[in-house]
Amino acid sequence: MTRLLYVEDNDDNAFMLQMRFALLEHFHLHIAVNGRDGIEAARTMAPDPILMDIDLTDLDGLEVTRRLKADADTADIPIIAVTAHAMTGDREKALATGCDEFDTKPVNFDRLLGKIEACLRGRRPNGT
Numbered sequence: 772m773t774r775l776l777y778v779e780d781n782d783d784n785a786f787m788l789q790m791r792f793a794l795l796e797h798f799h800l801h802i803a804v805n806g807r808d809g810i811e812a813a814r815t816m817a818p819d820p821i822l823m824d825i826d827l828t829d830l831d832g833l834e835v836t837r838r839l840k841a842d843a844d845t846a847d848i849p850i851i852a853v854t855a856h857a858m859t860g861d862r863e864k865a866l867a868t869g870c871d872e873f874d875t876k877p878v879n880f881d882r883l884l885g886k887i888e889a890c891l892r893g894r895r896p897n898g899t
């Protein structure tokens with residue numbers, strides 16, 4: 772079983788991914804609705820990867836990423852930024868902050884799944 776933590780404040784986005792992963796038997800998706808809950812969930816559930824929205828209501832996703840990567844207990848968990856920010860430089864900014872991968876909204880599920888699987892294999896796929 773692959774345990775995913777999705778940090779996402781938008782109900783529609785959370786529901787959509789919940790539905791898609793529910794069809795794949797080997798995934799369990801846990802939703803955290805803000806940055807602080809995301810940090811708490813990362814510590815308690817030790818997810819395989821984290822899907823990280825950047826625009827959250829409390830801490831932004833990059834700050835959540837910084838805190839998780841600065842904590843030895845959570846530093847090794849791969850983080851995939853998933854954001855509507857797709858301007859030039861946003862991917863580089865996310866990666867420089869400590870995110871392991873980056874994907875854009877609206878989510879292309881198969882593409883996101885490919886990035887999750889690549890993170891689980893411990894390497895980065897080519898391109899975005």
Ligand code: MN
Nearest residue numbers: 780824826827
């Ligand atoms: Mn958001």
